[in-house]
Amino acid sequence: MSQSFEEISAQLKKRHRRSARMKWMTLGALILSAAFLVVFISDMVVRGWPAFQQAQIQVEVSYDEQSQKLPLAAVDEDVRPLISRGFFRPLPRKMEDNPALMDTTQTQWVIADSRVDQYLKGNEDRLRPADKETLENLVEEGRADLKFNTTFFTTGDSKMPEMAGIASAAIGTVMTMLVTMAVCFPIGVMTAVYLEEFAPDNKLTQIIEININNLAAVPSILFGLLGLAVYISFFGVPRSSPLVGGLTLALMTLPVIIISTRAALRSVPDSIRHAAFGVGCSRWQVVRDHVLPVSLPGILTGSIIGLAQAMGETAPLIIVGMVAFIPDASLSITGASTVMPAQIFTWASEPNSAFAEKTAGGILVLLAVLIFLNALAVWLRNKFERRW
């Protein structure tokens, strides 16, 4: 006679405790992993948030003969050290372009110097005592304040932290991504279609398949070496250009697109192909009219994920020289350019601590774009996913 339930249950007590312990440990691993990432994101938000604000000062700017020659003379001497040099520099040009301004005095909010900005944000105090006094007075009068930082989104890199922005990096990213997708989307989809729908099952096909999987695992920096050795020194593509960066990233993104496109094609059941063959379609017609249309959402999802990956990539671009100092964006694909992650990298290595918040601010913008892209991909997949 076997044991009764009571006897067995008594024996099981210890084992159930151990079982529960394992459940809690694994849950702990999940929660801790999530916690790491929450800490990480909130750290970036805390560091990066101030970058979206910028100290501005309301001053009277006199546009006259003297300030045309010596822009610093346009404002009062005591507030002069508080104002960004980035404001003074373009003044003469501004007056030339707009003669109506000449010999007027205007009260306007201008960008404050980075030291003022940091002081108002409570970060560090590098102002001279006299300047600090002036500033305190201005603050009391409501003529100095932290305002939304539009400069950050409209300018390129600068040696003055208060004038540095992500615009040229963003434009560089867009150009580079255009090159990348223009190259790797057609090639990737074509390769996947060939391997999935046309290729005979022979040695060559197997080699291509193994090769694509290996390519996906090659460290990204090696693609940079390839770009440097092949594109730049062999083909003479201009260094630092979106063209060379885009081509380098295209090779890196290619396996991602191929693999996801193949998965999308494979999820189309054979019955659809058989039905189309049955009504007399040729192989290409089957692919074009029946297989590709239904697998398009999957292909797009994979491409967006590949795009997001390429957008965040930095290492190969450093190697092909895309960490340039680019104050003004250029729309040429062969001109020197930089991309957002490379801009973040550049700022992160600036010794001036005012750039730390720019770094984190740039990260927040980049993350927002990437999370948007990834969420778009997930949404696309969930909306159009078909269960056969």
Place this chain on the structure above:
Amino acid sequence: MNDTTLQNFQTQQDSSTASEEAVRHYSDAPTPDKGQPVTRNESVEENLSVRVRDLSLWYGEHQALNDISIDIFANTVTALIGPSGCGKSTFLRCLNRMNDLISSVRIKGLVEMDGHDVNARGMDEVALRRRVGMVFQKPNPFPKSIYENVAYAPRMHDMVSRKTDQDELVERALRDAGLWNEVKDKLHEPGTSLSGGQQQRLCIARAIAVQPDIILMDEPTSALDPISTATIEDLMDKLKKDFTIVTVTHNMQQAARVADYTAFFHLGDMIEYNATKQMFANPHTKKAEDYITGRYG
């Protein structure tokens, strides 16, 4: 060899007397119908292994079992038959609470074993499964050696303390499952290296090694060739000496060959439950008759 045949013969003798007895009782019982439990008289009550009353089961909104009541007798083979989707496997899984693994399942009714309600809050399903073993449709040996496949659970249950005990237990289980002679020289090869029929017997050995009261078999031969099927059917016949066996089969000949009792399920209802001979010779219900004679299935 002769010994076993003789024994075999005797068990068959035993079981046939048992079923005749049951048939006798049926003659004065009201016509078995849905909701009307079939029981043997008081004198054999002690042989009762599982008592099921008004068992209903829902998968989400869909009701898969309707008020099933049945008595399963100890040391017999009970076969559950019926067309696919009739709820026979679902019912089987209620007996060792394997349905717990599906989160959308809701169960009402009584499944009583050894005086305990199996579905009661205080019932430990792990303890229940130790007393109610199970063999599945497709052989599922663990990715371990043949020896480990059998020894694993008893060791976890502290049933053996010494290595020699463990060896003995493995040998006994494999012998009982009729597999010993085939594997005794390769105990440390992976269980998956065996043929399908051997794997299924390994799974039976694995179940016996825990020494349960009941062994549930969910279409144990449907994935096997005819020769392996015959071996397993013989095995079931031998095993009922020590265990109560409940088996699901979609093969009526198999039910007729191995089972002492047969329950016919249809669309979540239990239509008829009777001694196998009675069921096949003279079914009480039209549906059972139609199914047995092959009108549908």
Place this chain on the structure above:
Amino acid sequence: MSMSIVFLLFCIALLVLGGVAFALSRAKATRVRASGMTMHAQPDQYAWFAVLATAGPALLVSALGAFALLLMGAEIPVLYLLTASLIIAVIGLAMGLSQVRPAFHARRAIEGVIRKLLAAAALISILTTLGILLSIINEALRFFQMQSFWDFVTGTTWNPGASFLSSAGRAEGGSAAQFGSIPLFAGTFMITLIAMLVAIPFGLGAAIYMVEFAPLYVRKTAKPVIEVLAGIPTVVYGVFAALTVAPLVVDIAGLFGLDASYSNALAPGLVMGIMIIPFISSLSDDVINSVPNSLREGALALGITKSEMVRNVVVPAAAPGIISASLLAVSRAMGETMIVVMAAGMRPNLTANPLEDMTTVTVSIVAALTGDQEFESAQTLSAFALGLVLFIVTLTLNVVSVFMIRRFREKYRVNNL
């Protein structure tokens, strides 16, 4: 006339020719068909064939010409090249038109071309790998002509900066460049080890919880979130490591009276581990999820508790897949660049103390290739030698991992891995 206008004109001419080819052959095919003859293909298919015949050879010729122009430095005036292409396009048009006859399988011809195009696209991936391999090997060989291979493999001092001095003729006694890569690999190994010590337990634990214990809704939310987090760029983790974790490590080490460098190996290792957690958990999740349920049921039906089942049945069954995921993660950690460039040191340092600063292979590659060295210098070329070793190591890890996942797949006949 500027170059871009010439190109524009060329493209317009080609488009017009294509359009003419389409219209003419379509009209001709329709006429032939209307005259009652049965044709092998539709008029549109003849038309498309004519377009292909017009544009295909012309584009091919101009591409080849451009290639020769750029690469071999051949002296072909661009104008001649483009004119030649246009002439070929016209010839192609005539040929295409002449093929509009009932016996011609226009559809089959088009499909043959498409098929070849697709196959050519597939070959590009091979070319890429060959390109990586050849370019790296080529430069690495040039490096080993300058420097001894033996010293590279066994040397314990990495001091490439001096090569600049010596090439400038300013080498002072005893300060010759040294390219002993052992300290770099030691640094890579140390940081990878730290990363794995973080990533494997956490990633695997999270995966086990999600597959075996989590209610469905937890799994459904956690999985996409983890996928999104796996897409965070490495430069962001680099900033996190350098700005937040490294000072933290120094402070904590200070509490124990230990002296840690601000570019210690621990900070990038830990952050890299965090970065790899989603990678491991998502791969292991797939693997554990594809362990057949019948094994779980088989174990539970024996009266085994859930965690015993996970530990003794599910994890061993998934082991090849989990090991494969871990190998991929190791390969990824070794090739990871941004975190170490930003947070690890620049000083090659052969030490077992993770609180000291160490440098890695990838950092040295970046260091060798940024700044304005000439391409031919030993320092620049050393990057390719390091890259070659990195390529071989990661490729080996990847091949082994593919082999293991294939074994797993064959064992349980799962196709979604």
